[in-house]
Amino acid sequence: xxxxxxxxxxxxxxxxxxxxxDWKSSCETWSVAFSPDGSWFAWSQGxxxxxxxxxxxxxxxxxxxFEAKSRSSKNDTKGPGSPKEKTLxxxxxxxxxxxxxxxxxxxxxxxxxxxxxxxxxxxxxLATGLNDGQIKIWEVQTGLLLLNLSGHQDVxxxxxxxxxxxxxxxxASRDKTLRIWDLNKHGKQIQVLxxxxxxxxxxxxxxxxxxxxxxAGEKSVFLWSMRxxxxxxxxxxxxxxxxxxxxxxxxxxxxxxxYDTNVIMWDPYTGERLRLxxxxxxxxxxxxxxxxxxxxxxxxxxxxxxxxxxxADDRLLRIWALELKTPIAFAPMTNGLCCTFFxxxxxxxxxxxDGHVQFWTAPRVLSSLKxxxxxxxxxxxxxxxxxALPIPKKMKEFLTYRTF
Numbered sequence: 001x002x003x004x005x006x007x008x009x010x011x012x013x014x015x016x017x018x019x020x021x022d023w024k025s026s027c028e029t030w031s032v033a034f035s036p037d038g039s040w041f042a043w044s045q046g047x048x049x050x051x052x053x054x055x056x057x058x059x060x061x062x063x064x065x066f067e068a069k070s071r072s073s074k075n076d077t078k079g080p081g082s083p084k085e086k087t088l089x090x091x092x093x094x095x096x097x098x099x100x101x102x103x104x105x106x107x108x109x110x111x112x113x114x115x116x117x118x119x120x121x122x123x124x125x126l127a128t129g130l131n132d133g134q135i136k137i138w139e140v141q142t143g144l145l146l147l148n149l150s151g152h153q154d155v156x157x158x159x160x161x162x163x164x165x166x167x168x169x170x171x172a173s174r175d176k177t178l179r180i181w182d183l184n185k186h187g188k189q190i191q192v193l194x195x196x197x198x199x200x201x202x203x204x205x206x207x208x209x210x211x212x213x214x215x216a217g218e219k220s221v222f223l224w225s226m227r228x229x230x231x232x233x234x235x236x237x238x239x240x241x242x243x244x245x246x247x248x249x250x251x252x253x254x255x256x257x258x259y260d261t262n263v264i265m266w267d268p269y270t271g272e273r274l275r276l277x278x279x280x281x282x283x284x285x286x287x288x289x290x291x292x293x294x295x296x297x298x299x300x301x302x303x304x305x306x307x308x309x310x311x312a313d314d315r316l317l318r319i320w321a322l323e324l325k326t327p328i329a330f331a332p333m334t335n336g337l338c339c340t341f342f343x344x345x346x347x348x349x350x351x352x353x354d355g356h357v358q359f360w361t362a363p364r365v366l367s368s369l370k371x372x373x374x375x376x377x378x379x380x381x382x383x384x385x386x387x388a389l390p391i392p393k394k395m396k397e398f399l400t401y402r403t404f
Contacts, residue, residue, distance in 0.1 A: 007319065007331040007360035010347065011057055015045045015355040029351030031097040031158075031338055035124055038343045039083070040140055042126055044094035046355040050128055052086040052140060055342075057359070086143040088128070090136055096129030098159035099140070100167060100183075125183070127169055129156025135171055137183065147187040151179055158202045162226065164209045172200035178214055180229060191229040195222060201243045206251040208379060211268055213254055215242040221256050223268055233271050237264050244298045249305040250378035253401055257299035263310060263320075267400065269383035274401060277320055279312050298338045303345050304367050305375055311336035317350055319363060322401075331360055374399050 015027060027046030034041055034055065043051045102124045124140040133152035138145055154174035162168040167183040168190075178200060180191040198217035205212050205226060212224040221235040221242050240260035247254050247268070254268040265275040279294040298311045307328075308320040315334050318327040335353035341362060342349070348362045367375070377386070377399060386399045397403045 005361075005363075006329050007317065007348065007362065009331070010359040010361060012359070013043065013051075013053075013357040015047070015049075027355035028337060028353050029355050029357055030095045031129075032340055032349045032351045032357055033097045033099055033126075034340060034342055034349065035099040035102060035140070036163075036343055037102050037124075040099070040124070040126075041349065042097050042099065043351070043357050044097055044128070046093070048090050048092055048094065050088040050090060050094050050097065050126070052088060052126065052143065054083040054085065083141070086140075088126075088136075088138055088143060090128050090130055092130035092132050092134065094128050094130060095155055095157050096127075096159040096171070098127045098161050098169070100125040100127075100161050101163055101165040125167075127159045127161070127171075129159050129171060129173075131155050133173065133175065135159070135169075135181070137187065147183065149181055149187045149189070151189050151192075152177070154199075157200060160203045160205045160212075162205055162209045163207050166209075168226075170203050170205060170212060172203040172214060172216075174199040176200060176216065178203055178212070178224075193224060193229060193231075195231060198241070201241075202245050204245045204247055204254075206247040206254075206268065207249055208251040210251065211247070213245045213247065213256075213268070215245045215256060217241040217243065219258075221245060221254075221266075223254075223271075235264075235266055235271055235273075237266075237273050238262065243296065244300075246300045248301050249303060250375040252374075252378035252383070253301075253305075255299050255301065255308060257296035257310060259295040261294040261296065261312070263296065263299050263308070265401075267383055275325070277308070277310075277325065279310065279314070279318070281314050297336060300340050302341045302362065303343050304365070304371075306365055306367060306371065307363055309339045309341065309348050309362070311339045311350060317348070317360060319348075321363075328363070333358060370398070374401075 031044045041053045041055045045051050126138045126140050128136045133154055135149035137147035152173040152175050156171050156173050158172040160170045169181045171179045176196045178193040182188050182190050196216035200216040202215040212226050214222045219238045223232045225232050238258040238260050240258050242256050242258045244257040254266045255263055257263050261279045263277040295313045300309050306322050310318045317331040317333045319329040321328045336350050338351040340349050346364050348360045350358045383400050
């Protein structure tokens with residue numbers, strides 16, 4: 001889609017007939033994820049099952065007319081050795097999903113050493129966070145279970161790998177802790193982060209691997225150092241539970257989404273609040289029965305860092321441009337719970353309370369040279385380092401995202 005156009009529904013995946021499990025079983029899609037190289041999509045289907053689907057989707061999922069746009073030429077012909085869809089039975093309801101960065105040469109040796117029976121094809125890993133506090137680590141190419149990480153006392157709600165490829169995994173749980181695991185040391189737990197008073201809903205690691213943000217159903221958001229695993233600061237500003245957070249691709253911005261119907265954009269280095277994105281309803285409610293009708297569920301940055309997507313309880317997927325205070329596009333979606341961008345842009349995946357996954361067109365834009373320069377500089381300069389540069393004030397404001 002061009003900037004300003006409404007997102008179009010590209011495809012929808014629905015779970016098969018629900019399994020007859022005990023009454024605790026549920027079908028929500030709490031998590032969806034693309035592998036960083038864009039070759040796989042993972043979907044927590046409800047009923048303890050994760051589907052691993054090669055990307056781009058097979059023809060049968062895509063409406064006519066979209067094939068050419070959504071498929072890359074190298075994958076147009078599916079050869080006999082091409083990846084096959086996999087079903088991972090996790091034995092427990094799956095809440096969190098995370099792919100490891102890829103490729104990551106050290107891990108290839110790791111799996112070969114510890115798991116000689118695992119074919120040395122690829123080192124792409126999927127971590128699944130489960131209802132009973134366990135984390136299961138799978139090899140994507142083979143669908144084999146590699147590790148079982150134990151430590152959490154309650155639901156593992158979210159997972160995040162360090163983008164550097166060091167195979168450090170962060171988990172967020174309803175037991176009010178975050179835990180740090182080193183998969184290079186056979187899943188050794190290296191740190192427990194305590195301090196939250198509520199269930200931890202979300203964890204996000206900055207792309208430069210320096211910071212970890214955690215949101216835990218509290219009004220404040222915690223920012224931790226990924227070097228010392230200590231608390232850097234609490235970000236105060238929301239009026240209700242914060243449930244989702246994400247860093248911009250250059251680590252210069254942090255967005256948090258709350259039940260208070262707002263997204264706040266922060267400078268994670270200074271703790272300054274840069275922007276408030278308020279989710280007003282398109283149609284006023286018929287009565288005042290539901291004050292939380294615009295409660296937010298999920299927020300995420302686009303891969304080039306110029307857009308945000310948000311999912312709220314008012315049955316809308318919204319797309320925001322970084323420079324504007326109102327959404328540039330809406331799409332109707334019922335019971336949305338999570339959203340994520342395809343790593344190469346152009347597609348947003350959303351998961352719903354009914355166990356469905358929907359794929360939407362997302363804005364395709366050529367980043368301006370100015371933005372590319374800002375992104376390149378901000379990938380290794382903190383806000384304080386930018387402010388110390390001997391350059392004009394206007395340039396400093398642009399580089400620190402204060403020219404909105």
